[in-house]
Amino acid sequence: xxxxxxxxxxxxxxSLYELVSETIMPGLEGVDAEAFWNGFGEMVxxxxxxxxxxxxxxxxxxxxxxxxxxxxxxxxxxxxAYKAFLLEIGYLLPEGDDFHVxxxxxxxxxxxxxxPQLVVPVNNARYALxxxxxxxxxxxxxxxxTDAISEENGCEKGAEFNEARGRAxxxxxxxxxxxxxxxxxxxxxxxxxAYVLANANGDKHVAAKLKHGKQVALQNMDQLxxxxxxxxxxxxxxxxxxxxxxxxxxxxxxxxxxxTAGIKDIVLESALTTIQDCEDSVAAVDAEDKALVYSNWLGxxxxxxxxxxxxxxxxxxxxxxADREYKSVDGSPLVLSGRSLMLVRNVxxxxxxxxxLTEEGDExxxxxxxxxxxGLISMHDLQGTGPYKNSKAGSIYIVKxxxxxxxxxxxxxxxxxxxxxxxGFARNTMKIGIMDEERRTTVNLKECIxxxxxxxxxxxxxxxxxxxxxxxxxxxxxVFLPKAExxxxxxxxxxxxxxxxTGLLCGLQGKAQIGKGMWAMPDLMGQMLKEKIxxxxxxxxxxxVPSPTAATLHATHYHQVNVxxxxxxxxxxxxxxxxxxxTIPLMKGxxxxxxxxxxxxxxxxxxxxxxxxxxxxxQGVGCSKVPDIKHVGLMEDRATLRISSQHMAxxxxxxVCTEEQVVETFKRMAIVVDKQNENDPTYAAMAPECSGTAxxxxxxxxxxxxxxxxGYTEPLLHAYRxxxxxx
Numbered sequence: 001x002x003x004x005x006x007x008x009x010x011x012x013x014x015s016l017y018e019l020v021s022e023t024i025m026p027g028l029e030g031v032d033a034e035a036f037w038n039g040f041g042e043m044v045x046x047x048x049x050x051x052x053x054x055x056x057x058x059x060x061x062x063x064x065x066x067x068x069x070x071x072x073x074x075x076x077x078x079x080x081a082y083k084a085f086l087l088e089i090g091y092l093l094p095e096g097d098d099f100h101v102x103x104x105x106x107x108x109x110x111x112x113x114x115x116p117q118l119v120v121p122v123n124n125a126r127y128a129l130x131x132x133x134x135x136x137x138x139x140x141x142x143x144x145x146t147d148a149i150s151e152e153n154g155c156e157k158g159a160e161f162n163e164a165r166g167r168a169x170x171x172x173x174x175x176x177x178x179x180x181x182x183x184x185x186x187x188x189x190x191x192x193x194a195y196v197l198a199n200a201n202g203d204k205h206v207a208a209k210l211k212h213g214k215q216v217a218l219q220n221m222d223q224l225x226x227x228x229x230x231x232x233x234x235x236x237x238x239x240x241x242x243x244x245x246x247x248x249x250x251x252x253x254x255x256x257x258x259x260t261a262g263i264k265d266i267v268l269e270s271a272l273t274t275i276q277d278c279e280d281s282v283a284a285v286d287a288e289d290k291a292l293v294y295s296n297w298l299g300x301x302x303x304x305x306x307x308x309x310x311x312x313x314x315x316x317x318x319x320x321x322a323d324r325e326y327k328s329v330d331g332s333p334l335v336l337s338g339r340s341l342m343l344v345r346n347v348x349x350x351x352x353x354x355x356x357l358t359e360e361g362d363e364x365x366x367x368x369x370x371x372x373x374x375g376l377i378s379m380h381d382l383q384g385t386g387p388y389k390n391s392k393a394g395s396i397y398i399v400k401x402x403x404x405x406x407x408x409x410x411x412x413x414x415x416x417x418x419x420x421x422x423x424g425f426a427r428n429t430m431k432i433g434i435m436d437e438e439r440r441t442t443v444n445l446k447e448c449i450x451x452x453x454x455x456x457x458x459x460x461x462x463x464x465x466x467x468x469x470x471x472x473x474x475x476x477x478x479v480f481l482p483k484a485e486x487x488x489x490x491x492x493x494x495x496x497x498x499x500x501x502t503g504l505l506c507g508l509q510g511k512a513q514i515g516k517g518m519w520a521m522p523d524l525m526g527q528m529l530k531e532k533i534x535x536x537x538x539x540x541x542x543x544x545v546p547s548p549t550a551a552t553l554h555a556t557h558y559h560q561v562n563v564x565x566x567x568x569x570x571x572x573x574x575x576x577x578x579x580x581x582x583t584i585p586l587m588k589g590x591x592x593x594x595x596x597x598x599x600x601x602x603x604x605x606x607x608x609x610x611x612x613x614x615x616x617x618x619q620g621v622g623c624s625k626v627p628d629i630k631h632v633g634l635m636e637d638r639a640t641l642r643i644s645s646q647h648m649a650x651x652x653x654x655x656v657c658t659e660e661q662v663v664e665t666f667k668r669m670a671i672v673v674d675k676q677n678e679n680d681p682t683y684a685a686m687a688p689e690c691s692g693t694a695x696x697x698x699x700x701x702x703x704x705x706x707x708x709x710x711g712y713t714e715p716l717l718h719a720y721r722x723x724x725x726x727x
Contacts, residue, residue, distance in 0.1 A: 406450065
């Protein structure tokens with residue numbers, strides 16, 4: 001255990017105190033260590049009791065919901081009486097008058113350009129750098145290396161370059177070019193023999209040369225915005241729907257020789273924004289873990305984060321990409337960011353951490369710790385102490401998860417007010433992203449947005465956490481449908497539409513992101529290309545993807561769909577139905593499950609829980625690609641765990657299964673998970689004893705799932721990981 005330093009009436013872990021005072025603060029202007037810690041202590045003393053009261057209000061509302069449902073006739077309760085009860089207890093609040101948000105100083109990547117968004121654990125420097133550098137990606141590499149290109153008809157992937165596969169990639173590239181930068185007269189880019197850059201009235205323009213000397217122009221000549229030359233090589237920079245696209249021409253390159261125009265690559269502006277995550281994808285349970293989280297965020301804000309690793313037997317060092325330099329069409333310099341615009345996700349209101357204690361020895365709310373320290377670190381970007389700028393608009397972007405209703409959203413803003421006062425920021429420098437992943441936030445979303453209308457820059461949906469809260473909130477209402485059927489119920493479509501409708505109603509268009517959730521299968525990019533275009537078509541101007549490669553492929557959707565036009569059309573549709581959202585996805589009527597169906601559902605849930613928990617507890621890995629029961633790799637974090645554990649807890653509570661059956665299922669699935677991890681030298685097998693810390697934690701998530709606050713997995717995960725680290 002660290003020694004502690006007393007500062008501002010707080011007992012601060014020595015390692016964290018030294019990080020703040022000796023590493024973060026140097027180089028910053030206007031920062032006084034004593035004033036910082038005094039202000040931090042005052043904030044904790046004033047707001048920690050409010051935090052505790054809000055958490056108790058959650059539990060009080062849950063107790064009232066449980067009692068109400070117990071008094072009803074199972075799933076056949078009176079829906080109108082249910083709605084009246086929700087209003088009576090303050091779960092459902094009346095909506096106020098219409099309004100438009102007034103957020104100012106928002107970077108274009110958030111306010112006005114639609115594109116993919118990455119979420120990455122900030123405690124992993126390699127992942128954090130890869131995500132930050134995913135602003136630009138090779139379309140050819142993304143297609144060639146994934147199942148977006150079939151391996152049939154001689155197009156197999158292999159150790160050596162497959163020319164047939166390369167030609168298939170190039171054909172796909174032509175389709176993207178025809179969609180993004182179409183040529184006149186219905187001509188396809190596959191018919192171009194050369195791209196000609198010429199002068200016209202002092203500006204550069206581009207023409208496409210065809211066979212027999214004919215030339216055609218772009219349908220929209222203004223799409224060419226820049227270029228650069230490197231000897232005989234030419235790069236043309238275009239823009240479509242706000243996103244940039246590089247056409248790299250080198251007829252002498254191996255790939256350039258495969259097409260008549262000599263196109264070597266198509267490089268797409270891909271991950272416009274990245275959420276550097278301190279929360280669901282991170283296992284951080286003590287001062288040591290939090291120091292790593294903050295150190296990496298510091299490296300990103302100062303621009304000096306590096307990671308050395310071995311690749312193909314060679315040592316390489318990764319760092320942040322430099323900006324990209326071009327000449328604009330009028331010959332003046334043109335510089336575009338080489339990095340994704342970074343947001344930081346703080347933890348929610350629930351958890352505490354022993355990295356900092358009060359004078360009385362109580363752990364302080366971790367969300368306050370994150371707000372104060374990530375805010376302090378972000379001053380390096382605001383003051384320009386490093387080589388790069390993250391926010392050119394001078395803002396700090398904080399995504400705030402797991403808030404229940406407008407009162408808790410307003411409380412987050414109070415925390416930011418305190419941080420801004422301590423650090424000397426102008427009011428609303430710290431912007432907020434609202435994770436619409438709790439039922440009480442969904443049904444009161446308009447009032448949640450109103451509570452932060454001067455600093456909101458983001459709302460999004462997330463099926464996994466949202467379903468986990470759906471189950472826990474209505475635990476006593478009855479037996480929930482199997483997970484796959486829950487996703488097909490009317491409430492989920494209404495929830496997704498309600499989020500967009502409410503965001504547009506509150507004037508988020510041109511001010512903020514309206515986001516959609518994660519594509520969780522990083523190996524199934526062909527399927528993603530077919531399905532995820534649904535997100536921009538739903539009016540979402542950002543959506544989560546699991547990798548830089550996925551970001552590049554998903555970027556093609558934003559060239560096909562102008563999200564701004566979609567949002568304009570959606571403004572005139574009727575708002576989604578709140579009654580649909582409030583309809584609980586329960587087993588009703590004659591719907592029954594066979595013993596085989598029940599066991600399959602239990603197997604699926606238990607295998608997923610174990611596969612994730614064993615890495616979280618034993619290795620401190622908060623996000624990774626975990627094979628499901630069919631051995632399909634899924635990018636999983638605590639949201640996946642929440643829905644699975646709550647679903648099993650619901651069935652256990654209502655007698656669909658027994659505790660003995662649950663235990664037996666976990667023991668049998670431990671063998672499956674051990675087999676899936678047998679090639680990992682750091683993995684510790686659970687079976688046959690099944691008595692280790694990770695197994696106990698996984699089982700407790702179900703057996704104690706009913707009593708977990710809002711069904712969250714963090715309290716148990718943190719306790720078991722902390723126990724293991726200190727054993």
